[in-house]
Amino acid sequence: xxxAGFFGLVWVLICSAxxxxxxxxxxxxxxxxxxxxxxxxxxxxxxxLLNFQVVAEGGFKSIVLNSPGGMEFAAMRxxxxxxxxxxxxxxxxxxxxxxxxYLAVLGRSLSVDCDSIIGFHGTILRRHPVLxxxxxxxxxxxxxxxxxxxxxxxxxxxxxxxxxxxxARGIDINLLFYRNSxxxxxxxxxxxxxxxxxxxxxxxxxxxxxxxxxxxxxFGLKNLTYCxxxxxxxxxxxxxxxxxxxxxxxxxxxxxxx
Numbered sequence: 001x002x003x004a005g006f007f008g009l010v011w012v013l014i015c016s017a018x019x020x021x022x023x024x025x026x027x028x029x030x031x032x033x034x035x036x037x038x039x040x041x042x043x044x045x046x047x048x049l050l051n052f053q054v055v056a057e058g059g060f061k062s063i064v065l066n067s068p069g070g071m072e073f074a075a076m077r078x079x080x081x082x083x084x085x086x087x088x089x090x091x092x093x094x095x096x097x098x099x100x101x102y103l104a105v106l107g108r109s110l111s112v113d114c115d116s117i118i119g120f121h122g123t124i125l126r127r128h129p130v131l132x133x134x135x136x137x138x139x140x141x142x143x144x145x146x147x148x149x150x151x152x153x154x155x156x157x158x159x160x161x162x163x164x165x166x167x168a169r170g171i172d173i174n175l176l177f178y179r180n181s182x183x184x185x186x187x188x189x190x191x192x193x194x195x196x197x198x199x200x201x202x203x204x205x206x207x208x209x210x211x212x213x214x215x216x217x218x219f220g221l222k223n224l225t226y227c228x229x230x231x232x233x234x235x236x237x238x239x240x241x242x243x244x245x246x247x248x249x250x251x252x253x254x255x256x257x258x
Contacts, residue, residue, distance in 0.1 A: 030055040037062045044070030044098050049077045056081070062088040065104060069097020072123065076162060079106040085169055091116045093242055096208060101176055106169045109223030110216075117229075117238060119208040119254070123176040125159040175219040179209035182258075210235055212257035229256050 028042035075098040089107035229235040
């Protein structure tokens with residue numbers, strides 16, 4: 001039996017969306033493309049914060065993101081860099097999960113063209129409690145890679161820390177919770193045993209929410225250039241043009257807009 005809380009906790013840390021292709025010849029991780037621009041390609045991993053700090057030395061004016069997501073903690077720490085709030089953010093191909101939660105929305109401006117996707121699918125913040133058993137044991141194994149602070153301490157302080165960060169940047173933190181509160185029922189199946197009265201909750205499909213332009217503006221993004229897909233069919237077509245294997249989409253649910 002699977003529990004929605006545990007799965008929600010895990011999937012924001014390790015990409016659960018189809019991992020779209022990174023352009024050939026592009027170096028994974030953070031890299032510098034010009035005197036004024038840096039970029040991220042691939043997963044946000046335990047060493048991404050240090051990698052960012054090294055590459056960002058000397059400053060930057062814009063950041064290109066092409067990431068399926070990864071470690072939420074590392075993404076938040078990168079976005080906390082005081083230089084980040086003054087950077088123009090450009091999504092190239094995709095920015096999903098932890099990339100969308102923090103790196104896409106906490107800069108000076110955001111640009112997403114018609115061939116790119118920004119997608120959200122939850123957060124580990126306490127508003128959506130998780131099982132403290134093997135779910136947190138899983139996180140504990142990941143957290144040890146940071147060698148910075150205990151998982152429990154970060155988990156206790158993460159929501160207030162994130163609230164402070166979002167408030168300082170003028171972004172409504174409810175952006176992180178919208179996907180769970182709006183679409184969670186679409187991604188799980190609840191079955192009842194008529195003999196025992198027990199309920200079993202199973203994962204039916206993973207889900208990624210792609211906001212409309214109006215939604216992003218309502219959550220506080222003002223300097224926004226966004227070519228959003230008009231509906232779910234258009235979104236799947238956009239993903240299909242970028243995915244190495246579009247057939248993998250059969251196991252996922254993608255939603256556009258409200």
